[in-house]
Amino acid sequence: MATEPVETAASACVGPSGSAIGMPQLCADWIPNQVFWLLVTLVVIYFVLSRIALPRIASVLAERSGTIINDIAAAEELKLKAQEAETAYEQALKDARAEAAKIVAAAKADIQTELDAELAKADAQISEKTAQSEAAIAEIRAGAVKSVTAVAKDTAKEIVGALGGSADAKTVTAAVTARMKG
Amino acid sequence: MAEEKADGSLVFHPLDQFIVKPLFGDGAVGVFTITNATLWLAIAVLAIVALFVMGTKKRDIVPGRSQSVAELFYSFIYKMVEDVCGKEGAKYFPYIMTLFVFILFSNYLALLPMSFSPTSHIAVTAILGFGVFIVVTVLGFVLHGATFLGMFWMKDAPAILRPIIAVIEVISYFVRPVSHSIRLAGNIMAGHAVIKVFAGFAAIAAIAPVSIGAIMAIYGLEILVCGIQAYVFTILTCVYLKDALHPHH
Numbered sequence: 518m519a520t521e522p523v524e525t526a527a528s529a530c531v532g533p534s535g536s537a538i539g540m541p542q543l544c545a546d547w548i549p550n551q552v553f554w555l556l557v558t559l560v561v562i563y564f565v566l567s568r569i570a571l572p573r574i575a576s577v578l579a580e581r582s583g584t585i586i587n588d589i590a591a592a593e594e595l596k597l598k599a600q601e602a603e604t605a606y607e608q609a610l611k612d613a614r615a616e617a618a619k620i621v622a623a624a625k626a627d628i629q630t631e632l633d634a635e636l637a638k639a640d641a642q643i644s645e646k647t648a649q650s651e652a653a654i655a656e657i658r659a660g661a662v663k664s665v666t667a668v669a670k671d672t673a674k675e676i677v678g679a680l681g682g683s684a685d686a687k688t689v690t691a692a693v694t695a696r697m698k699g
Numbered sequence: 700m701a702e703e704k705a706d707g708s709l710v711f712h713p714l715d716q717f718i719v720k721p722l723f724g725d726g727a728v729g730v731f732t733i734t735n736a737t738l739w740l741a742i743a744v745l746a747i748v749a750l751f752v753m754g755t756k757k758r759d760i761v762p763g764r765s766q767s768v769a770e771l772f773y774s775f776i777y778k779m780v781e782d783v784c785g786k787e788g789a790k791y792f793p794y795i796m797t798l799f800v801f802i803l804f805s806n807y808l809a810l811l812p813m814s815f816s817p818t819s820h821i822a823v824t825a826i827l828g829f830g831v832f833i834v835v836t837v838l839g840f841v842l843h844g845a846t847f848l849g850m851f852w853m854k855d856a857p858a859i860l861r862p863i864i865a866v867i868e869v870i871s872y873f874v875r876p877v878s879h880s881i882r883l884a885g886n887i888m889a890g891h892a893v894i895k896v897f898a899g900f901a902a903i904a905a906i907a908p909v910s911i912g913a914i915m916a917i918y919g920l921e922i923l924v925c926g927i928q929a930y931v932f933t934i935l936t937c938v939y940l941k942d943a944l945h946p947h948h
Contacts, residue, residue, distance in 0.1 A: 531718055541717035542821045542888065549730045550737075551719065551822040558740040562747055562801050567793040570751035574773045577758050577766070584760055 669693050713895035717819055717888065739815040743804040751800070772800065776933065783937035787944055794834075795940070798827060799933040806887060806925035810918070818928075819888040821880065828880030831936050839943035850946035879935055886928050890921040 530544035531537060541547070670693045677689060722733045751772075754765030762770055776799050780792045802818055809816030817823045839847040851868040853861055894917050900910040 535715070536712040537714045537718050541714055541719065542819070542884065544719070547719040547728050548822040550728050550732055550734060551820055552826055553730050554737045554740050555817065555823050555826055558744055559797060559801060561744050563793065563797045565748055565752060566796055566800070570755060570769070571773065571793055571796065573755050573758065574770055577755065577762070578770065578774070581760050
């Protein structure tokens with residue numbers, strides 16, 4: 518920070534040792550020089566700023582605010598588009614749901630008719646079988662009754678014969694038949 | 700700055716840092732001599748060009764560091780001019796910006812060790828202060844003619860007080876450039892001189908730590924003062940300009 522001592526006292530304001538006599542600010546010898554160079558400096562700064570720097574910064578700032586406004590507008594537009602897309606999507610979803618419900622209902626109806634037909638068929642088969650079985654049972658039963666009647670008549674004739682009675686076949690048969698009916 | 704004399708007493712030269720001397724040779728300081736003052740004015744110009752021209756070269760929509768700083772200064776001063784002077788003040792913005800960046804950069808560059816502080820010289824600040832005063836006064840008369848003088852005649856004041864107030868107003872008007880320039884030079888000079896005085900005390904080993912601590916504290920204060928004085932000078936310029944643009948209110 519130290520100012521090196523100036524060898525020769527170049528001015529009335531600097532002592533022989535190189536230090537200031539009084540306030541250097543009040544040294545009249547330097548004022549023209551300072552004023553001259555100050556004015557040069559200010560003019561240079563003014564031209565640099567007003568010709569180059571300030572218009573450039575102004576244009577950058579304007580461009581930026583323009584860009585921001587444009588971007589906000591674009592974002593707004595995109596938001597609207599997104600909303601539209603969302604509605605369209607919702608609509609599509611709703612349609613698809615309805616379609617699906619329709620398909621499900623149709624499938625259900627188909628299955629129901631098929632099922633009904635199959636059930637009817639099965640019922641018919643079952644009743645047929647039942648009828649056949651009943652017929653077979655009736656036949657068997659009739660067969661059995663006949664056999665029993667025959668056996669009973671024969672047995673009754675034999676018993677009557679064995680007991681020494683002589684009964685004609687017709688009477689025994691009629692009696693057995695009457696008994697059997699009871 | 701402070702060398703010990705043969706008898707052991709300290710000699711301070713806190714003002715030697717303000718000496719203007721030729722950069723080349725030891726001749727007298729003529730009007731066009733390139734001096735240390737010239738050097739530091741040139742450095743200030745280069746720093747301003749570096750920030751405001753080189754820094755904004757890319758014209759980025761998303762600014763880089765230097766461009767952000769340049770834009771910050773631009774917006775700060777532009778807003779100040781517009782707030783204080785109104786819309787009509789905007790066309791004087793480049794002049795005010797010139798003043799602001801010159802003072803700001805000179806102040807801060809002066810904080811570098813070994814540097815020279817142009818704004819500590821009354822010759823420099825008086826040119827700035829009186830320049831503003833003359834421009835503003837001429838502008839006032841050009842824009843408003845003789846009605847500009849109505850600024851000194853308070854219509855709201857009681858009739859009997861008006862002449863007295865007018866005298867006070869005129870005096871205060873003419874004191875403006877003096878206070879405007881001495882405020883800046885005084886602040887910068889005082890800070891630098893105080894730092895030098897503490898630096899002189901640092902030669903004594905026993906109090907050197909205190910002295911260095913004090914230098915650091917004053918340096919921190921000076922960093923504030925440099926910014927504040929540049930701001931104050933600029934906003935006062937705006938206020939004076941506003942008086943010229945709207946003398947009646």
